[in-house]
Amino acid sequence: MINFFRKKPVQYPKFWDEYVQSFEQKMPTDIEDIRFVALDTETTGFDYIHERILSIGALSLQNKTIVLSQTLELYLQQDHYNADTAKIHGILKSGGLNKVSEAEALQQLLGYLQNAVIIAHHAVFDLNMINKALERNGLPNLKNQVLDTSKLYKSTLISSNIFKKKEHYSLDELAEKFDISMKDRHTAIGDAYITAIAFLKIKSRLKEKGPLKLKDLLKIG
Amino acid sequence: MKNTISHRVADFLKNFPPFNLLAAADLQTLSGQITIIYKEKDSPVFLENDIPHQHFYVVHKGAIALKKSNEKSMMDLCDEGDIFGLRPLMALENYKMEARAQEESILYAIPIDTFKPYAQRNNEVGDYLIASFASNTRNPYSKSHRGKLYEEGLELNPNAQNTPLLDLQKVEYSKKLVTCTENTPVKTIAEKMTANNVGAMLILRDKLPIGIITDRDLRNNIVTGKYPITVKASKIMVSPVLTFTKNLTITQAQMAMMKSDISHLCITKDGTSDSKAIGILSKHDIMVALGNNPAVLIKAIKRTKKIKSIKRIRKSIDQLLSGYLEQNIPMTLTSKIITELNDVCIKQVIKISLRKMSDKPPVKFTWLSMGSQGRSEQLLQTDQDNALVFENVPEENLKETTDYFLELAKIINKGLFDIGYAYCPAEMMASNPNWCHSLDKWKTNVTQWITNPGADEVLLSSIFFDYNVTFGDVGLADELSKHIFKTTQNYPIFYLHLASGALQNPSPTGFFRQLLLEADGEHKDSFDLKRRALMPLTDAARVLILSHSVKFVNNTAERFEKLAQLEPNNEETFLACSYATKALLKFRTKQGLLHNDSGRYIAIDKLSKEERIKLKRTFKTIKDIQELISVRFKVSNLMR
Numbered sequence: 001m002i003n004f005f006r007k008k009p010v011q012y013p014k015f016w017d018e019y020v021q022s023f024e025q026k027m028p029t030d031i032e033d034i035r036f037v038a039l040d041t042e043t044t045g046f047d048y049i050h051e052r053i054l055s056i057g058a059l060s061l062q063n064k065t066i067v068l069s070q071t072l073e074l075y076l077q078q079d080h081y082n083a084d085t086a087k088i089h090g091i092l093k094s095g096g097l098n099k100v101s102e103a104e105a106l107q108q109l110l111g112y113l114q115n116a117v118i119i120a121h122h123a124v125f126d127l128n129m130i131n132k133a134l135e136r137n138g139l140p141n142l143k144n145q146v147l148d149t150s151k152l153y154k155s156t157l158i159s160s161n162i163f164k165k166k167e168h169y170s171l172d173e174l175a176e177k178f179d180i181s182m183k184d185r186h187t188a189i190g191d192a193y194i195t196a197i198a199f200l201k202i203k204s205r206l207k208e209k210g211p212l213k214l215k216d217l218l219k220i221g
Numbered sequence: 222m223k224n225t226i227s228h229r230v231a232d233f234l235k236n237f238p239p240f241n242l243l244a245a246a247d248l249q250t251l252s253g254q255i256t257i258i259y260k261e262k263d264s265p266v267f268l269e270n271d272i273p274h275q276h277f278y279v280v281h282k283g284a285i286a287l288k289k290s291n292e293k294s295m296m297d298l299c300d301e302g303d304i305f306g307l308r309p310l311m312a313l314e315n316y317k318m319e320a321r322a323q324e325e326s327i328l329y330a331i332p333i334d335t336f337k338p339y340a341q342r343n344n345e346v347g348d349y350l351i352a353s354f355a356s357n358t359r360n361p362y363s364k365s366h367r368g369k370l371y372e373e374g375l376e377l378n379p380n381a382q383n384t385p386l387l388d389l390q391k392v393e394y395s396k397k398l399v400t401c402t403e404n405t406p407v408k409t410i411a412e413k414m415t416a417n418n419v420g421a422m423l424i425l426r427d428k429l430p431i432g433i434i435t436d437r438d439l440r441n442n443i444v445t446g447k448y449p450i451t452v453k454a455s456k457i458m459v460s461p462v463l464t465f466t467k468n469l470t471i472t473q474a475q476m477a478m479m480k481s482d483i484s485h486l487c488i489t490k491d492g493t494s495d496s497k498a499i500g501i502l503s504k505h506d507i508m509v510a511l512g513n514n515p516a517v518l519i520k521a522i523k524r525t526k527k528i529k530s531i532k533r534i535r536k537s538i539d540q541l542l543s544g545y546l547e548q549n550i551p552m553t554l555t556s557k558i559i560t561e562l563n564d565v566c567i568k569q570v571i572k573i574s575l576r577k578m579s580d581k582p583p584v585k586f587t588w589l590s591m592g593s594q595g596r597s598e599q600l601l602q603t604d605q606d607n608a609l610v611f612e613n614v615p616e617e618n619l620k621e622t623t624d625y626f627l628e629l630a631k632i633i634n635k636g637l638f639d640i641g642y643a644y645c646p647a648e649m650m651a652s653n654p655n656w657c658h659s660l661d662k663w664k665t666n667v668t669q670w671i672t673n674p675g676a677d678e679v680l681l682s683s684i685f686f687d688y689n690v691t692f693g694d695v696g697l698a699d700e701l702s703k704h705i706f707k708t709t710q711n712y713p714i715f716y717l718h719l720a721s722g723a724l725q726n727p728s729p730t731g732f733f734r735q736l737l738l739e740a741d742g743e744h745k746d747s748f749d750l751k752r753r754a755l756m757p758l759t760d761a762a763r764v765l766i767l768s769h770s771v772k773f774v775n776n777t778a779e780r781f782e783k784l785a786q787l788e789p790n791n792e793e794t795f796l797a798c799s800y801a802t803k804a805l806l807k808f809r810t811k812q813g814l815l816h817n818d819s820g821r822y823i824a825i826d827k828l829s830k831e832e833r834i835k836l837k838r839t840f841k842t843i844k845d846i847q848e849l850i851s852v853r854f855k856v857s858n859l860m861r
Binding site: 057059064065066067068069071073156157158176177179181183184187189190193197200201204207 | 224225226227229230232252253254255256257258259260261262282325327330635638639644646647648
């Protein structure tokens with residue numbers, strides 16, 4: 001007997017199913033075997049209801065290694081444009097870049113991400129931007145585990161009643177503290193690179209306190 | 222597809238041979254295939270006898286040490302832009318030495334399969350590789366195998382490591398020429414030499430070297446009154462000049478100087494005086510290349526114009542240190558010399574940083590080193606702890622002045638970071654607005670710490686009160702010290718807090734006279750030499766010397782010696798403490814050099830029986846001094 005009240009299961013595109021399937025694989029136990037993806041987005045603004053993603057940069061990190069032939073650098077075609085933020089990211093509305101549609105970008109991103117652990121600086125923002133874009137395209141939220149380099153960095157600092165840690169640490173501050181070149185700052189892939197190197201250095205600082213497991217990192221942020 | 226990061230890599234590589242010989246498009250393609258690898262300090266890139274990787278490596282950041290695993294000393298140290306691990310890939314054989322990260326490093330791994338065609342197609346690249354494999358030098362501070370991508374010679378001559386081939390190395394000459402013409406008056410020449418801090422001036426005619434004037438020539442000809450200071454260069458210059466090619470070895474240069482009794486040689490393009498001068502080589506350069514003499518090193522540091530050169534010289538300071546320890550030079554002397562060298566390095570960083578500022582400092586200031594550097598106990602590089610005091614300024618200028626010094630401090634902190642002092646994880650650095658104040662503000666802060674001593678204030682005082690003037694005006698620091706003594710005398714309760722702080726770290730043996738080992742973390746089961754042995758002594762010396770109002774004796778061992786003079790009835794205890802401090806410091810430094818770290822944690826089971834007994838002997842002394850403090854300052858058990 002057919003149940004008329006049951007909602008028809010939503011049909012998601014094939015690339016989404018493949019993305020979901022990748023999570024059936026068990027996470028490796030050794031942190032060096034885990035694939036991390038450092039990710040950053042450049043957007044038209046900070047409000048994730050109205051603003052749009054202009055560019056996504058991502059590179060994958062496994063066993064302290066970044067393979068340059070396997071990076072993701074996407075520029076998105078968007079109708080919404082904000083001249084104010086263009087000063088920061090330098091992406092022109094109709095620049096010479098090879099741009100893809102938002103839907104195409106999401107498909108490429110999911111294919112790239114798979115079940116990797118995402119690393120981002122102030123991760124909530126990038127994730128919200130991407131999830132909103134997924135929603136606009138009729139897709140559910142990202143399923144990946146996420147680490148925030150801002151929170152991780154904070155945990156490496158010693159604090160006492162006299163030295164208050166700051167609420168937030170900017171990517172500029174991290175780049176300065178870890179001596180990472182600020183070249184390509186404010187391009188998605190450049191920021192993703194700084195985030196990735198900072199992550200490696202933070203991880204090595206944290207390791208001094210004891211053997212490091214993914215779940216310890218997830219607990220911090 | 223656009224690939225920003227590989228552009229970045231290509232941008233870096235194009236500054237270094239042989240990549241600078243590649244066409245931009247080729248370099249771009251190559252860069253797209255590169256892997257970026259992060260190496261933690263001390264982690265290996267490859268080990269001796271490993272099968273070759275698919276890549277060879279270029280150092281992007283940090284430093285990689287190459288050594289034979291059965292040898293103690295390093296064969297070569299590769300830093301920014303240096304290539305290593307190429308020869309085994311070309312020769313299809315296993316690695317002949319191990320490569321290990323001397324410091325935290327980022328490497329570019331270049332796939333040999335992608336690179337080979339470029340090397341074969343581009344003759345210049347091939348030539349470069351052959352030339353650099355065959356030749357032998359770039360850096361006078363490394364052993365004789367510098368620059369050898371091929372590690373040949375190791376097997377041809379099994380004694381290679383024992384014979385110091387250093388003398389046959391090519392010399393590092395100064396490429397920056399200070400020159401003038403034969404008509405220049407000697408007064409101008411002397412001024413120019415002083416400004417450039419050089420001992421010789423090359424006289425050129427049509428870019429060709431025709432003569433040289435050194436300090437000695439000025440002394441002999443001008444100061445004696447033989448010629449007036451307006452005389453032209455041609456009158457007193459030594460001519461002709463001895464010229465050589467840049468392939469001159471150290472021994473050749475020494476021979477030439479000895480034979481002609483001169484102190485400077487000129488390096489020209491083809492080695493004759495008919496070709497363009499490209500550099501000058503002084504006796505001093507040779508002495509630096511030969512190395513380990515503190516006076517020479519200090520001179521070399523003072524001459525540097527770039528932070529990076531200081532970093533390179535620092536490596537020889539470490540070599541010097543390990544030599545002193547091996548030869549059992551007394552610790553007091555060793556630590557004096559090394560501290561002095563460290564101090565000169567920091568001073569030079571500050572001088573270079575001051576030059577980077579657009580304006581001169583608006584008022585007088587003092588750069589204070591705190592913690593171990595302040596106590597002159599820092600033999601190995603650790604975190605930086607520093608602070609800045611500037612002269613009081615009217616309220617309306619305060620912000621502007623503070624901003625200036627914060628900016629300066631930021632440049633200095635970065636410079637110190639670049640020569641190997643890690644940033645302080647608690648931000649106790651002059652670039653932190655909490656550690657950069659006017660004299661009055663510092664006085665207020667210090668009073669606050671002394672009159673309201675909580676745990677944090679005691680900690681702060683214990684770090685801060687060991688300050689030492691590294692650079693700038695001594696008067697400011699002096700006034701601050703006076704203020705500290707006056708205030709502590711008015712608030713004797715502060716001593717009690719400081720004393721109880723000094724007793725926080727219990728004596729290092731546990732209930733059953735076992736060594737207390739760390740219970741968890743990376744250093745599980747090792748002994749924390751700093752916290753359990755050195756800190757109790759340092760803290761004890763501080764509170765005692767402060768209660769005697771003795772100024773400017775910061776070194777812990779010296780403090781105990783001073784205390785022994787001041788209190789003859791406790792002489793024995795204090796001298797034992799002084800001895801224990803030196804012994805422990807030596808211990809820590811040796812361990813640090815052995816493991817390329819701060820030497821703080823010691824694996825007890827790796828120590829020899831003799832070392833263990835020595836270590837334990839110091840613990841009795843620690844217990845004695847802790848008892849003395851607890852009785853003297855009436856620290857009740859409740860407070861502990």
